[in-house]
Amino acid sequence: MPPRHNAMNPRYLTLATAFRALFGRRAKKIPLDAGGSCPNRDGTLSRGGCLFCNAAGSGTGLYHTGFGLRAQWDRLTPPARRRGEALVAYLQSFSTTHGPAARLAALRAERAALPEVAGIRLGTRPDCLDAEKIALFAAAPVAHKQLELGLQSADDATLRRIRRGHDAAGFARATRLAAGAGIGVTAHLMAGLPGEDTAGFLASVGFINALPVTGVKFHNTLVVAGSSLAALHEAGGYAPMGRETYVAAVAEAIARLRPDIVVERINADPAPGELLAPAWAADKRGLLADIAARLDALDIRPGCRFRP
Template sequence: MRYRTLAAWCRRRLGGRMRKIPLDAGFSCPNRDGTLSFGGCVFCNQAGSGTGLLHKGFDPRAQWDRLAAKFVNDPDEPHPWAYLQSFSNTHGPVEKLAAVLAQVAALPGVRGLCLGTRPDCLDPEKLDLLTAAPLPVRLELGLQSANDRTLARINRGHDAACFARAVTGAAARGLDVCAHVIAGLPGETLEDFLATMDFLAALPVWGVKFHNLFVARGSLLERSWRAGEYQPMERAAYVAWMARAIPRLRADMVVERINADPAPGELLAPDWASDKSGVIRDIRQALKDLDTWQGRDRDAPDAMPQW
């Protein structure tokens, strides 16, 4: 393998695969509740990458029982980790976060917590609370781009320096951070995307999730796309960008995902975004064709690491 996958990390650190169980704990987002705006980031829709199960009457324990039952206490199955995925799961009072952490820690058979949030929703008090949680916590932190002009263009509501402060504070407390970045954002060039890789590689970032920008039903981007103001990048361009980006990462970083995973029914364009496995194959082949690998342009120029 020419990049360090999550599966490889799990084998070394956990002794087996990780199974992330998505949970909806009822958090909102400062870009949705009026703290910053009501429209959200241009790529996000009202679902906020969540299941919506809380609003269907399932509290976190009921969601866990429904989704994780077959994985808990089964030695042949992966390690089940709770995944607070919907919206920004440190937004709001610290007391709410403390209560949710207590709920998650009490889930039967849970091995750890992946928590998705924004850098501007983390402060020292919340980071201290996460550090003191009675189970391992890994943060999934949205950056999307290190270009402040791009962040303003997509209505992100924070700058790259905010992300750097959050990562530094988390890492100083021993918390792993997985950064989310997007290729194909409006107005971005390949050079902008590669600069984001350099930005991440210079920070104490544990891992990266890559997403190709797609038009989600109900997002602000849908309006631009329907008006002909935004055209999604071609599949070949995304593959080429990824083959240039991965070598810019540090060799010790985990590449947790290399393309987006639209929820059922939300993808409007491009059609190729639905072919997740095919795009993964294309990226791996492109790395092979170029005889390059993660870290080659950074800290492993001479030989491909054995992950």
């Protein structure tokens, strides 16, 4: 009897499986706030931020309240340590590599003092990377070095509409630079961006297929409090993608994805109290179950509709 696939045992290559293959045991990502900002917020490019982002920038703000990386690490790692899991430091707030290389070097020194780090992941933007920063990261003495790189859409018109401040070509350049230094790249893509339909989202999947990307995170676009998208939504200028449309879009994306790319996420998790719309985004368990059911119903295997 074939194995039954569901949200806990999906049909695609997950990060948990990839980590187990790499470390020989389970691994835990430890989200760390390294302070900092991003060029879309500190005035380098703009101060308004991307349309969908609010001032928190996916961070906890802990760094600026006196909790350095070590304090956060000591607070967050004990449960995973007790379970014997490999620890992966994930610096996710804002754009970790923004600013001069010297800032990244200082952060590296702080990070090097964290005990038992088996892997490092840095969240950032393509325009916050150059050869010097890539070389600094490549020198980290850990088995797993990964950049989580926001693309969101491969359509430059969409990128302008959501005020990203970089284009798709910049993402391709940064990805090739990282891959050339032995650093993995996880592309972040969003479905349901303003002015973009499922076809646009799937075109972005085709775009990353042609690049040395090693992982992908699919996100449904959220309207979060404090974002410019919230104002647009309030004024009637934006309607979120429907739940069934998103389920179908992600299933098709997995079908078209290059099969070696790890599917690290298939939904966006709203921060507590921030979600304004769509309401269905709060039901993570139900959403993951529906995506798993659709993959099963259509007998979708990763890459079954991949065309090089």
